[in-house]
Amino acid sequence: MSKIAIFPGSFDPFTKGHEDIVLRGLQLFDKIYVAIGHNSQKHNRYFDIDEMVELIQQTFRDTPNVEVIVYNELTAELAKKLNAQYLLRGLRNTTDFEYENSIAQVNRYLNHGLESVFLITTPGLAHISSTIIREVHKYGGDVEKFLPYKL
Ligand code: ADP
Numbered sequence: 001m002s003k004i005a006i007f008p009g010s011f012d013p014f015t016k017g018h019e020d021i022v023l024r025g026l027q028l029f030d031k032i033y034v035a036i037g038h039n040s041q042k043h044n045r046y047f048d049i050d051e052m053v054e055l056i057q058q059t060f061r062d063t064p065n066v067e068v069i070v071y072n073e074l075t076a077e078l079a080k081k082l083n084a085q086y087l088l089r090g091l092r093n094t095t096d097f098e099y100e101n102s103i104a105q106v107n108r109y110l111n112h113g114l115e116s117v118f119l120i121t122t123p124g125l126a127h128i129s130s131t132i133i134r135e136v137h138k139y140g141g142d143v144e145k146f147l148p149y150k151l
Pocket of ligand 1: 008009011012016017018088089091092096120121122126128129130
């Protein structure tokens with residue numbers, strides 16, 4: 001049976017840290033869905049959702065087993081629909097761990113067949129966060145070196 005994983009997140013924006021998790025995840029899974037969680041009723045993103053889909057697609061244009069999707073439901077339900085057995089997530093520090101620990105428990109309660117798999121960040125990418133990139137970008141700073149594509 002092929003191993004299908006979902007890499008869920010806000011990806012506002014998708015960073016080199018995220019790219020690294022996907023590329024390493026490809027050693028483990030046959031297919032990875034990069035799934036952007038988005039509530040279309042709440043327009044609270046900084047980067048446009050359609051533009052972000054295109055930029056992530058462009059990042060993985062030579063990798064057919066990566067697919068980019070947008071979803072607006074429980075991740076555990078999305079996994080059932082996509083026949084995904086795994087959730088892929090990245091861990092940078094203990095703050096990530098505390099948060100990831102609770103959502104992994106909830107997701108497994110909601111979907112018993114779903115295993116969360118965590119990859120520890122690559123040291124040189126551990127400092128990259130979407131939140132900081134948004135702040136720097138908002139005040140006109142250069143964020144290109146944190147992103148796997150050109151804005
Ligand atoms: P969310 O809004 O669900 O936290 P994010 O888009 O911020 O989603 O991140 C998605 C996943 O990528 C999370 O598991 C997060 O811990 C992980 N991640 C974010 N930045 C990095 C990084 N620099 N290195 C490794 N993992 C990361």
